Amino acid sequence: MISRNNAEHYIWGDKCDGWRLIDEEERSIIHERMPIGTSEVRHFHKRSTQFFFMLSGTMTIEVEGMEYILKEHEGIEVKPYRAHQVFNKSDKDIEFLVISQPNTMNDRIIVD
Numbered sequence: 001m002i003s004r005n006n007a008e009h010y011i012w013g014d015k016c017d018g019w020r021l022i023d024e025e026e027r028s029i030i031h032e033r034m035p036i037g038t039s040e041v042r043h044f045h046k047r048s049t050q051f052f053f054m055l056s057g058t059m060t061i062e063v064e065g066m067e068y069i070l071k072e073h074e075g076i077e078v079k080p081y082r083a084h085q086v087f088n089k090s091d092k093d094i095e096f097l098v099i100s101q102p103n104t105m106n107d108r109i110i111v112d
Contacts, residue, residue: 004031014038021097028103031055033095034088042085042111048104050078052086057094060087070096083111 007019016038022029042062052061053075061068061076063084068076078084088094 039087055095058090
């Protein structure tokens with residue numbers, strides 16, 4: 001059994017948390033938490049398709065210039081080569097799952 005309590009934990013960006021629930025070559029599932037006012041850098045993946053699924057709070061995600069607002073129990077798929085960026089513009093922490101196929105290790109291209 002896996003949970004946030006026993007999964008590998010890491011800190012990314014500006015005080016954001018990640019827990020690697022599944023970390024295989026062909027698939028990863030990460031539980032992430034982003035505090036108020038944080039964001040990730042805009043990027044894309046050459047191989048990986050990602051699915052972001054909200055557990056709590058309200059996420060803003062920009063994909064190829066279009067901004068989407070995701071609320072609890074809503075998700076969005078991001079295909080390879082689609083530049084995207086996640087923001088927490090809300091007034092509380094957000095938590096979500098990021099499901100990637102294949103794994104995004106060494107597959108992240110930063111967009112200026």
